[in-house]
Amino acid sequence: MQSWVDGQPASALASLKDRGLAYGDGLFETIAVKAGTPLLLELHLQRLAQGCSRLAIVADQSLIRSELLAYAHAMGEGVLKLILTRGDSQRGYGISPGAMPRRILQASPAAAWPEANALHGITLFDCATRLAEQPLLAGLKHLNRLEQVIARSEWQDPACAEGLMRDTSGRVIEGVFSNLFIVRDGVLLTADLRRCGVAGVMRAALLAEAGRLGIPCHVTDISLAQLQQADELFLCNSVYGIWPVRAFADLSWPVGPLTRKLQGIARTLLDV
Template identity: 45%
Template sequence: MAAATARILVNGRPDDALPVLDRGLAYGDGLFETIRFVDGMAPLWARHMERLRHSCARLHLPAPAAELLLAEARQVVQGLFQAVVRVTVTRGIGERGYALPIITRPHRIVAGFALPELSPDHYVQGVRLRICDIRLAEQPLLAGMKHLNRLEQVLARAEWSDPAVADGLLLDASGRIVSTTMANLFAVIDGTLVTPSLERCGVAGVARAEALAVQPAQVRDLVLDDLRLASELFLSSSVRGILPVQAVADTVYVPGPVTRAMQRHWRDLGFPMEQA
């Protein structure tokens, strides 16, 4: 399968289209999960399903059965040793207007892709980040969820084209650090692992949840001045794993023992990694 080619199931059947009146298209009314598979297995599957169930409940959206999603996910990655599955759940078709349908008939889309190429150098030496100009809006009712409206991330990613910059750091309107466009951020400050609070906005990633489960850490507000005091920075992503941060703008970092320990844990979960 070519990198740009996907196998797609819509409501369990091979298809690549939704009705034009689907609320996911009209209002971004839905959720998605991006799940890495290795040889038909997804080491973080349970965490993805937990977030999906919790987010569906918050949106008053019926959650699809995890067993059904797993069967469909394995179908679309068949023959691929490493793959990425995107599970999308929309509220389906409703009458015109914002009011929830009286009867909700969700649509589910399960799409399988070949794993994108991951640079070994990024895992060994780290990646460079820029500070994005766009600021994330605060909405606690949606904070943590991976809902379908990703326009802020789209506009943030449009701010640069330099291939030497791997990702962009996102702040909220008050200047608090939230995440990058594609990952959660961790910092080691005065010997303590810290990650930004996501109570106001941002996506609470499943790789972040895994890191918090195995490594004591503080979850609190962070600002750019805090990062200048950090001895290590790394990113967590369910697709890319644990990536050291080499630099944020002009501030340079060196991958340290906490980052390397988290990379070893990632490998122990069953994810092949290109770093040493």
């Protein structure tokens, strides 16, 4: 399906003055689409609005919503990517007061992940790349993703489906393209993302569902020692749902009951 730029079929070339291209000045959302419906849309739009507020990008949220719905309906099935940039400007970091945000919508086929990832769990690679601590950008899905690009380049072994990322202080934060949860004594733990990391949409949905079901859950700093002592470990994102972690370094875990329970919830959230 052809990409849209500002609600119209895309031209062959992007603007060379776009600040998203020049500085990574913008945000993005990756949204699963089924039967013409963008899944977890409200959570995606909430995160986008928070990012716009933090970066002072004045975007028409109602227009974005309507374009997402129309594009998803035309797609039918697959993965929709929204890129929102600050728009064009002249050379220099300074923001032009009259800059108009640019909306880019792209379609991709549904991800063909191996079923074994969800069923039996994955092996997690230990990334050497560390996430820099920047509270002003923490949690946002902004366009500056070089840390993840570098981390993902660290391994080519297909036996590892994801990589573990820590911050510069050694705290466990997330996967390269997913959020991480650990289970210890029936308590669900996920990393505090006020310094760095991406506040994932599926992470937010699972935290809400855990609260609704009365599952003890804490957002907190997680050390490598805590990860090593976990009873269960899993990763999540808004496209694949939940992958149990079977192995990391010389450690291994079973696919535990709480992981399976939440996996069923995630599967429901990604269905229509």
